[in-house]
Amino acid sequence: MSGFSAVAALFGLAVVIAAGTYGLARLVTVAPPATDLGPFLSGHEPVEHAVSRFHVRWYTLTMIYLAFEMEMLFMYPWTLVVSSAGAGAVIEMFVFLGILLAGVTYAWREGALRWA
Amino acid sequence: MTEVPLWSVLVLPAVLAVITAGTIAFDAVLAARATGATGSPSQTAMVPLREVARLLVAQRRTTVAADGVLWRTGVLTVPIAALLAAVVLPLGGVAVADLAVGVVWFNAMEILTWAAVWMAGWGPNSAFSLTGGYRFVAQGLAYELPHMFALITAATAAGTLRVGGIVEAQSGLWFVTWMPVAFVVYLLSAAAMAFWGPFDAPVGGDLAGGAAAELSGVDRLAFLGGRRLLLVVAAAMAVPLFLGGGNGPLLPPWLWTLVKTVAVLAAIVWLARRFPTVRMERFAEFAWVVLIPLTILQALIVALVVL
Amino acid sequence: MGVTGALLRFAAGRPHILLLEVPGGTAERFAVEAELRHRCWPAAASPAEADILVLTGHIGAWLMPLVGRVWRQMPKPRVFVHVDSPSDVPQLLDEGRRRLATGGEASEVLDGEEQNSGESEEEHHDDEHGSDADRCGGNHDDENDENTDGGGHGNGHGAESEQSGGDDHGAEDGHDGGHDHGGGHDHGDGMEMPGGLGMADRGPDRDGLQLDQLHVPLGPLLPDWPVGLVVHTTLQGDVVQQARVDVLHEDGADGDFWNEPWRRAAAGQEVSRGERARRCVAAYLDGLARLLRVAGWLDPAVGAGRLRDEVLAGARADQVTTRLRRLVRQLRRARTLRWLTDGLGVLPFDRAEAAGIRGPALNASRSGGDVTARWQAWLAEIERTLPEVDDPAVLPAREGQAQGLSEEDPASMPALAVLPELLEGAELAAVRLIVASLHPNITTLDSRQVTGVAGD
Numbered sequence A: 001m002s003g004f005s006a007v008a009a010l011f012g013l014a015v016v017i018a019a020g021t022y023g024l025a026r027l028v029t030v031a032p033p034a035t036d037l038g039p040f041l042s043g044h045e046p047v048e049h050a051v052s053r054f055h056v057r058w059y060t061l062t063m064i065y066l067a068f069e070m071e072m073l074f075m076y077p078w079t080l081v082v083s084s085a086g087a088g089a090v091i092e093m094f095v096f097l098g099i100l101l102a103g104v105t106y107a108w109r110e111g112a113l114r115w116a
Numbered sequence B: 001m002t003e004v005p006l007w008s009v010l011v012l013p014a015v016l017a018v019i020t021a022g023t024i025a026f027d028a029v030l031a032a033r034a035t036g037a038t039g040s041p042s043q044t045a046m047v048p049l050r051e052v053a054r055l056l057v058a059q060r061r062t063t064v065a066a067d068g069v070l071w072r073t074g075v076l077t078v079p080i081a082a083l084l085a086a087v088v089l090p091l092g093g094v095a096v097a098d099l100a101v102g103v104v105w106f107n108a109m110e111i112l113t114w115a116a117v118w119m120a121g122w123g124p125n126s127a128f129s130l131t132g133g134y135r136f137v138a139q140g141l142a143y144e145l146p147h148m149f150a151l152i153t154a155a156t157a158a159g160t161l162r163v164g165g166i167v168e169a170q171s172g173l174w175f176v177t178w179m180p181v182a183f184v185v186y187l188l189s190a191a192a193m194a195f196w197g198p199f200d201a202p203v204g205g206d207l208a209g210g211a212a213a214e215l216s217g218v219d220r221l222a223f224l225g226g227r228r229l230l231l232v233v234a235a236a237m238a239v240p241l242f243l244g245g246g247n248g249p250l251l252p253p254w255l256w257t258l259v260k261t262v263a264v265l266a267a268i269v270w271l272a273r274r275f276p277t278v279r280m281e282r283f284a285e286f287a288w289v290v291l292i293p294l295t296i297l298q299a300l301i302v303a304l305v306v307l
Numbered sequence C: 001m002g003v004t005g006a007l008l009r010f011a012a013g014r015p016h017i018l019l020l021e022v023p024g025g026t027a028e029r030f031a032v033e034a035e036l037r038h039r040c041w042p043a044a045a046s047p048a049e050a051d052i053l054v055l056t057g058h059i060g061a062w063l064m065p066l067v068g069r070v071w072r073q074m075p076k077p078r079v080f081v082h083v084d085s086p087s088d089v090p091q092l093l094d095e096g097r098r099r100l101a102t103g104g105e106a107s108e109v110l111d112g113e114e115q116n117s118g119e120s121e122e123e124h125h126d127d128e129h130g131s132d133a134d135r136c137g138g139n140h141d142d143e144n145d146e147n148t149d150g151g152g153h154g155n156g157h158g159a160e161s162e163q164s165g166g167d168d169h170g171a172e173d174g175h176d177g178g179h180d181h182g183g184g185h186d187h188g189d190g191m192e193m194p195g196g197l198g199m200a201d202r203g204p205d206r207d208g209l210q211l212d213q214l215h216v217p218l219g220p221l222l223p224d225w226p227v228g229l230v231v232h233t234t235l236q237g238d239v240v241q242q243a244r245v246d247v248l249h250e251d252g253a254d255g256d257f258w259n260e261p262w263r264r265a266a267a268g269q270e271v272s273r274g275e276r277a278r279r280c281v282a283a284y285l286d287g288l289a290r291l292l293r294v295a296g297w298l299d300p301a302v303g304a305g306r307l308r309d310e311v312l313a314g315a316r317a318d319q320v321t322t323r324l325r326r327l328v329r330q331l332r333r334a335r336t337l338r339w340l341t342d343g344l345g346v347l348p349f350d351r352a353e354a355a356g357i358r359g360p361a362l363n364a365s366r367s368g369g370d371v372t373a374r375w376q377a378w379l380a381e382i383e384r385t386l387p388e389v390d391d392p393a394v395l396p397a398r399e400g401q402a403q404g405l406s407e408e409d410p411a412s413m414p415a416l417a418v419l420p421e422l423l424e425g426a427e428l429a430a431v432r433l434i435v436a437s438l439h440p441n442i443t444t445l446d447s448r449q450v451t452g453v454a455g456d
Helices: A003-028 A059-085 A087-109 B007-035 B041-057 B068-088 B102-122 B127-158 B163-168 B180-193 B217-242 B253-272 B280-306 C002-011 C026-039 C063-073 C086-101 C111-126 C130-136 C140-149 C154-188 C260-266 C273-294 C298-312 C317-332 C335-341 C349-355 C359-366 C371-390 C397-403 C412-423 C428-438 C447-454
Strands: A034-037 B061-063 C017-021 C052-056 C079-083 C201-204 C210-218 C229-236 C239-247
Touching: A003 B007, A003 B041, A003 B068, A003 B217, A003 C002, A059 A087, A059 B127, A059 B280, A087 B280, B007 B041, B007 B068, B007 B217, B007 B253, B007 C298, B041 B217, B041 C002, B068 B102, B068 B217, B102 B127, B102 B163, B102 B217, B127 B163, B127 B180, B127 B217, B127 B280, B127 C210, B163 B217, B180 B217, B180 B253, B180 B280, B217 B253, C002 C086, C017 C026, C017 C063, C026 C052, C026 C079, C026 C086, C026 C298, C052 C063, C052 C086, C079 C086, C229 C412, C229 C428, C239 C412, C239 C428, C260 C273, C273 C298, C273 C371, C273 C428, C298 C317, C317 C371, C335 C371, C335 C428, C349 C359, C349 C412, C359 C371, C371 C428, C412 C428
Parallel strands: A034 B061, C017 C052, C052 C079
Antiparallel strands: C201 C210, C210 C229, C229 C239
């Protein structure tokens, strides 16, 4: 057994453990699940559903993050070849990172990294 | 890729469960010390077991108009992703699967918690939970990039993404000695990805438990147990990445791995109690303006060394 | 179920406690906190986490349905403990654990509530929608209002509610009651919205966007929240767009804990200066403990709570000074805490003065006026007052009357008046910190006055 077949075996085991735990809990629990409870609101009742278009204030941060995340896709394979590809690979990668950091600096100056 | 015996698949969850229980007990010891009460050692050792028993017998609950499927998927993803992330952990020389892309695999599994915590927060249709779930996404945006640069730094030094290869590359000098920044950032992000203190805002007391606010019974066990498991796995990963894996004098490699893992965990759990909860609206700035440039600099230095 | 029984007994060794304080329960809360520290029982943050609900203070008519709701949100096995007197706490907790070990049960105080919910649950499981529909087909609001009040307490409490709560509360109560049971029962009735709730409405945001708004009340039954305070927030995401402050005032609650020495002095009893100083130090330590818990820094919060209890129990100054100074020093040096509380809830000096804020909160507004400045002002006040705790000189009765709350209490009512403006635009974590830093001490106030000042 090797590689991803071991991963598959472990995943199977994880599912079995989870199912076993839930099954055990079902056997020993003191009561069947309580349904349709109100959410905890300090003792008050909700007046509307909590699920809503949540106003996240870090949209801009998300955008910069995506730029870096794309860069990561290149950087993982880059680690494997950097010593054989030589100085060129290092220069290219870090110039690229430098350009991204310039973007971060701009976003920082614009206040995108602090949203209170 | 070496063949690994089937028993390692069975041993891994057992070892992790024991270490996780130990982590909970150690945290309970620290909590007891703060209160000035002198709990007996046997009582403290019982804490994780009592918690499990308590959550097994407790009633499960669902809220009005909850999205049950999403909610439970999120809850169960946390422990399963944590366990799957652990496949690449070498115990001594043996990992369940020493994948060629081990570091990326670990990264991918650990990042599943973003989705998991958000789903667990959205599911119960409760304002506090929902806010907790979103808090974790914001947290991810702050810790993840420094974390990935730290991973990449170690991989660059070894010239491989295979965790076993990274350990072999440290047979002489441990990576922590010449990439301390990456190591420290890794420890920070280990706490952050498991939303452990001081990064516990997603399940913070100020939100009545945040993403975990509406969880009870075995669901709570899966979610919060999975979170502790993730902390253990993340801390254990620091050992092959930076602390030389099983390398060390006298003791056998598997024992060295365990000793180092426990030391890293103890440090994280102890440090977590030394700081108040860090809010992302403040920390994101620090992460992006200080930690990311520092880790990039660290990666640059390492890249220049391996040239 | 032998296994279940054994697990219950084993798990009951370390129950999670949801500790809630309502007006009139301060001394009891301290006793409970001390006992929990002693037993190493963890505090629960929400009903879902809790095994035992411990309530201190007077539960009046307005609070009753809220307590019932929190109780029903707890998973079984669950136990309700109402603490009436600090000295009962160890027995009550022991008994609570014993009851938990045998499976928990309905509480006496909440019997009406529990029976009600038990019934509906059984129906739900046994015959699904059939009898549900029968029960809820008609005007379920009326029927359920009766049920909420429950057999014994029913009429008496209803009448009391009208008197004590005033129009404001009365109206809200009815409204809540309707929703409560609508949410629980309407399940099979073919309501259009799931759970009988509407979706969030939209409102303009500060950036000119139309965004969903949630209405989330904070308090009164929230751990680490000022007693009796209710802040009705309108949220967009986790940002407060609007905050309305309301105060819970129940008839029958005893006088406030914190100004007891002044009251006794005013009534002509002999009260020493030391006793007054003790209340001051304890009040700031209690505020500090709450702020630190809200900030997620539990260890020093526990330390502050311990010192508070020792000071109140009459420890001599030299017994606590060393540890107190160590705590103060630790907090002064806590750069992370400062970083996290800097710039939150800034109260400018003119505004503070105009609102009538006095004491350390006013001093704090001279040096920044943010949450950091306020907790640092408490530290200074603790250090200044500590040497006086052993002063045996008698407090003149006149001073008792004149000073009232002034010194030991950070000017409760003005704090509530400025609260809405400080909270608007803050996110939830900041809201908790700002409220904790103002340490509004509410139980001494008359609710109508405050609503008049702060309500909008």
